[in-house]
Amino acid sequence: MPGVTRLSVRNIRKSFGSHEVLKGISLDAEDGDVISLLGASGSGKSTFLRCINLLETATDGEIFVDGEQIRMVRKNGQSRPESQKQVDHIRSELGMVFQSFNLWSHMTILQNVIEGPVHVLKRPKAECIAEAEALLDKVGIADKRHAYPAHLSGGQQQRAAIARALAMKPKVMLFDEPTSALDPELVGEVLRVMRALAEEGMTMLVVTHEMSFARNVSNRVVFMRQGLVDSSGTPDDMFGSGASPAFRQFIGHFGGEQ
């Protein structure tokens, strides 16, 4: 159902102490949107993703997931979510894939994947296992389902983390530099999985340094600079003539090393 707004972020601000990292960022993602979030190191990309699923509490601004607003209250001058229950519920609708995977080290891959559906969504275990195996198969690591995270290569861990997030059947997936810790061969594997997700119509917000992904897979590119959205548009616009001078300088870096 294209046209449905899955995620809407209005004027998000975030300060750490006196340092304002996000200075008012807005963004809407509709069903099937794949948005690449680019920006220099320290520009606040990770912080932005973390604010969306409330791992950080934004200082100001509004967040809607699938039309439902996250209710906030002010207490002692600090903004915080009104209801932990709502936060848990919203989080279960947002899949997050961390840069460093963050798999649970004491569980096998399969256990990692079914943990959320069984214990958070409280769905029947047998059903979850069947779905988890299908997912693991889809990302190509079905044979590793009984291995522990420590025994997997980086690329395999990354794909397990994606499967874990997908098992929650999230409305939106948030990826934080899903390939930066991988070697070139593994980068290819992970990007292939993400491309497949995009083709199935999953709504995704992807912080990345992979220009090829931004250019070829996403349908929108957002460039962040100094806590603000510097420019955004379709990949063709952004990598073509429509780019802002700052973005041109940014991608110049990458071009230079090729």
Place this chain on the structure above:
Amino acid sequence: MPGVTRLSVRNIRKSFGSHEVLKGISLDAEDGDVISLLGASGSGKSTFLRCINLLETATDGEIFVDGEQIRMVRKNGQSRPESQKQVDHIRSELGMVFQSFNLWSHMTILQNVIEGPVHVLKRPKAECIAEAEALLDKVGIADKRHAYPAHLSGGQQQRAAIARALAMKPKVMLFDEPTSALDPELVGEVLRVMRALAEEGMTMLVVTHEMSFARNVSNRVVFMRQGLVDSSGTPDDMFGSGASPAFRQFIGHFGGEQ
């Protein structure tokens, strides 16, 4: 003095248990050579570097550093260096920069850099400090000299590790994936330092995934595959028409993502 053979490796073999990782590798590096060592993950590149400075003991083969052969003896069917003293001496002539930096965490950056010259080479401390500061300045982190490694960013640590190796005035520098853990901006910084070293005529052996470095900075490219040298040659040859089919497939990966 071009033409002097700084490092010569003949027919190196190395097995871990029954798994033979290096199956007979030879390589000569003359003064001022900058050799890029390429190969897929697991092809034995790190193991090769580690055999050269005897962090691993090769099962078979000969190593000459600046014309001096490392003497080996066989004992209980295992090959091992005859004299630990010679090993220590040879190692002090080979600078090694590890992928994970391995700075000594209990010393400041300056202490890390002067440690070898003062305690291994037993040179006067004041002199070493002066040289160390010049080196740190050269790699661009002179202002961090009194900081501890844990307080530095990855790129800064990497450059400190290079300075530490250079402070020993080695005849040959060995680099193991000097940029793989860095973000694109930091990659640029480190490669700039290495390019400067190359221009000064330092002999270098560099394991890398950065095709741009292999292509533009090194004067020889060696491609390893399944424990053997698959092909080698000048960058122009290798990246041009002279490439072996395996190497062409290997670099295809990289091309595909651009």
Place this chain on the structure above:
Amino acid sequence: KDWKTATITLEGAYAPWNLTNADGTLGGFEPELAKVLCERAKIECTLVASDWDGMIPALNAGKFDVIMDALSITEERKQIIDFTIPYAATPAAFATAADSPLANAAGTGATVKMTPGETGVKEIDALKEAFAGKTIGIQAATVYAKFIYDNFGASSEIREYKTGAERDLDLQNGRIDLGFDDAVYFGNAFAAANGALAFTGPEIVGPIWGEGEGLGIRKADTDLRDKFNEAIKSALADGTVKDLSMKWFKVDVSPAE
């Protein structure tokens, strides 16, 4: 070896036999008696405090030469060490809380003389009946413990404590109903308990407690033992022991001839 010097050990925490003063010096009946005995035996003595547990092994390991710590002369101990003649012999008695229904049991104030192994003593049989089902606290591994087990083991409950002092506290706490111990020791403890505790039943005296309390000496050192025997005899004969006893115990503990 001609004994010019000797080391005497005592616990220093068993008032009034021996105790430690706030300035760290030792005081009480035994330190004062020791001074007299050493003078008469022409030995220069040093007093050292040590722990009751392990005092006898320490003597045999050569850490000191004499034990003077209200040490009862018993057959078991005689197999390990030698004793001088006794310098004191004390009665034993039951104690209970002053407000307890067991206070003033039959025979309180009287004295019963017993020999080892003696049975059928009517005063004891009366007590057995009165104390049936009650809990009696004793200090473990003493002659008094053996007596209680032999006579009251079947009718009363027995609880063993590591020290008499701990038993006294529990007597006040009401965890146990009765205590049984050296009567002069109790006399002193009652004073500290401000009248909360009192004797009940008769005082028991006689050979049942062995010969009394003597100095413990290594078996090899017979010459040292003989010197102290002479000194004790003379101190008993001229009433020195009695004087010190009256001073510290308010009763005479000199052993009967």
Place this chain on the structure above:
Amino acid sequence: MDIAFLSSAMVTLLKAVPMTLLLFSLSVFFGGLLALVIVTMRVSGNRILSGFAKGYIFVFRGSPLLIQMFLVFYGLGQFGVIRYSFLWPFLREPVVCAVLSLALCTAGYSAEIFRSGIRAVSPKEIEAARAIGMSGFLLVRRIIAPIAFRHALPAYSTEIVLMMKSTALASLVTVWEVTGVAQRLISQTYRTMEVFLCAALIYLVLNFLILQGMALLEHSLSKHRRAAPPSAVKA
């Protein structure tokens, strides 16, 4: 060596082993429960609760168990309030007091051990759990507790061995376990060395068994840390 004496001493001491084991298991059980309460207070973030927990840990870790036990057993009874309360029928029993003071003491130590286990849980793994919507007790039960327990296990095994040794003090409060019986035997026979060697052997065996048991538990809980089985290495 007097074999006859040694074996009779051994028999006497072995009879006291059940008491030692009773003290040990009860105090480890109740001490563990109490430690969970204390550590929860300690990490609660509430200043009053964590202050109380800090004070508790300081007092019970910082003073000798002998003194604690003395005060619990002989001291509590000095108060009429306690002596005439419903608690007295329990506190009157020496075994109850011995277990109580052993448990109070080990709770202080164990709470610290559990806390360092909790600190060792990677914040990233906790974030990953939050990100799928876990919070509160579910988060503790599924993620924090299993990882923390595994981390705390080596230190905790040491603590329960110390606990086994601490039961030796219970003879102070008229509970005659192995060490107390050994001391009593010594004051009857004056054969210090022989008796203590027998006792030492008993404790050594008991502690060895405990440590083996804990090592087994540790092994079975660390599948995820061991080198991968051959099938997982390939491909």
Place this chain on the structure above:
Amino acid sequence: MATLELLGFGQNGWGALLLVATLMTLAVTATALLIGAVLGTLVATAKLSGNVLLVGLGNVYTTVFRGVPELLIIYLIYFGGSSAVTAVGQWLGYEGFLGLPSFAAGALAVGIISGSYQAEVYRGAYLAIAKGELEAASAIGMNRMLRLRRVVMPQVLRYAIPGLGNVWQLTLKDSALISVTGLAELMRTSQVAAGSTRQYFLFYIVGGVLYLLLTSFSDRVFNRAERRANRSMPAAAMGQA
């Protein structure tokens, strides 16, 4: 008040004796910790050596001295030690008894126990050193001794500090058991004062408070040492410590 007088420094006050006893406890504990440091280092080295015999011996040491109640070990050293010294004396022609003074025997016994705990602390600390840093040392040509002195030792000390804090606590409390040798340390002096005055609770509580004082003092020392040692660690890790 009588209580104040009993605890004071006057004629009937136990203040001076308790103070001396506290210092004695401190001295015994410190000596034992030192003895334990030497033994612990040796045992840890043995356990890390990879030599089957040494590893076995190290394991026996740590198992026995952690597994047997401290009191028994103190007895064994106090009495057994005297017999051994006497035997040596007689062999050398000295007639009569020789004994380990109670301070020496007590400190030695507690030191041996402390050594078994310290060995584990040092071993853990050694294993915590990043392998890469050792390789980096080899790679610039450091020999074994130099590497030990310049890279291993400083880091072992750093990683060992929190564990040593715990060992200090254990050793402090084990020192209370030395009272059986008659050494006038804090525990025994409290007991003697209690027995001589029959003020059991007063002196046990005062004894306990003095132990807590020693604990808080040593906590402070170890915290400071830890902060100093960790100045090279990232701020986040320090906050956790």
